[in-house]
Amino acid sequence: MKNRSGTQILLAVLGGFAVACASLPFAVHAANPIITDVFTADPAPLVVGDTVYLYAGQDEAPDDRHPHYVLNRWVCFSTKDMKNWKFEGSPLKPTDFAWSSGEAWASQVIERNGKFYFYAALQHAALRSKAIGVAVSDSPTGPFVDARGSALIENDMTTATRIRYDDIDPTVWIEDNGQAWLFWGNQKCYYAKLKANMTELDGEIHVIPDAQVPNYTEAPWIHKHGKLYYLSYATGFPETISYSTATSLTGPWTPRGLLSEGAFNSNTIHQGIITFKGVDYFFYHTGGMQHNSKLGPGSSHRRATCIDYLHYNSDGTLRRVIHISEGVDGSGRK
Numbered sequence: 327m328k329n330r331s332g333t334q335i336l337l338a339v340l341g342g343f344a345v346a347c348a349s350l351p352f353a354v355h356a357a358n359p360i361i362t363d364v365f366t367a368d369p370a371p372l373v374v375g376d377t378v379y380l381y382a383g384q385d386e387a388p389d390d391r392h393p394h395y396v397l398n399r400w401v402c403f404s405t406k407d408m409k410n411w412k413f414e415g416s417p418l419k420p421t422d423f424a425w426s427s428g429e430a431w432a433s434q435v436i437e438r439n440g441k442f443y444f445y446a447a448l449q450h451a452a453l454r455s456k457a458i459g460v461a462v463s464d465s466p467t468g469p470f471v472d473a474r475g476s477a478l479i480e481n482d483m484t485t486a487t488r489i490r491y492d493d494i495d496p497t498v499w500i501e502d503n504g505q506a507w508l509f510w511g512n513q514k515c516y517y518a519k520l521k522a523n524m525t526e527l528d529g530e531i532h533v534i535p536d537a538q539v540p541n542y543t544e545a546p547w548i549h550k551h552g553k554l555y556y557l558s559y560a561t562g563f564p565e566t567i568s569y570s571t572a573t574s575l576t577g578p579w580t581p582r583g584l585l586s587e588g589a590f591n592s593n594t595i596h597q598g599i600i601t602f603k604g605v606d607y608f609f610y611h612t613g614g615m616q617h618n619s620k621l622g623p624g625s626s627h628r629r630a631t632c633i634d635y636l637h638y639n640s641d642g643t644l645r646r647v648i649h650i651s652e653g654v655d656g657s658g659r660k
């Protein structure tokens with residue numbers, strides 16, 4: 327038997343320690359922010375089978391003092407475990423719409439009959455105002471192409487405010503009976519039916535009364551839990567997230583109060599809500615990218631996607647979302 331040197335013994339001990347560490351049941355979390363390779367604003371998640379797709383605008387403001395939004399494209403990521411995210415590239419950019427001059431603002435994607443519809447807020451070149459377009463693809467990762475050749479929602483179609491950016495932040499929902507709805511708006515929350523083709527409005531545009539969505543700013547997101555519909559939205563400025571509930575998408579909506587405090591180091595917060603493998607998630611952005619990230623520090627114009635758990639009370643109301651740096655591990659437990 328050969329004698330072992332001190333170094334060999336030390337290596338053997340360290341090797342055993344490494345094996346022991348690897349077998350310990352450490353939870354793997356996708357720490358917040360979940361993506362640090364690019365800035366990601368206005369996260370919109372979509373569940374397709376065993377995969378979650380995340381769509382976001384890519385913030386490209388050159389430094390944390392830059393005072394304006396710079397968003398030239400949307401980006402897509404996917405995960406099967408809520409911990410490991412894969413970059414899927416850019417599925418769409420505003421200038422893929424021939425009538426747009428740019429600005430990849432908040433958007434949402436939904437699936438219908440094997441096709442994917444991308445409802446996008448962007449700048450209308452000729453009208454010099456925000457508008458909503460719809461693009462379509464056979465794949466959730468795109469490429470998406472303009473489904474109409476014109477805006478679905480233009481500024482003069484909604485007149486409850488006089489601003490030129492009230493037609494932003496689309497959220498889309500398809501009811502069990504197949505009826506699709508689009509909600510959107512800044513300062514006012516608008517909604518309308520969509521035709522089964524998903525690319526045309528079906529009937530007139532309505533406005534939710536202010537008293538049913540108190541202190542509404544923007545960023546509506548529709549979801550359903552049990553028989554109850556939830557309309558969460560950004561309130562005030564700097565923004566927090568509140569929500570209202572209803573038994574019908576046409577209301578009336580009952581205000582339920584604050585769902586989330588504002589985002590760290592960002593004057594906006596934009597939420598997306600999904601249920602995946604039986605666990606409820608709350609996506610949002612903050613300005614919390616750290617100074618030591620390769621991108622440098624975050625800001626209101628350099629935002630980063632975070633995820634925390636969403637919890638329901640037994641009466642259907644929502645518990646306040648707690649923003650934690652550890653993020654989620656897919657278990658649903660804090």
Ligand code: CA
Nearest residue numbers: 481482484492
């Ligand atoms: Ca308008």
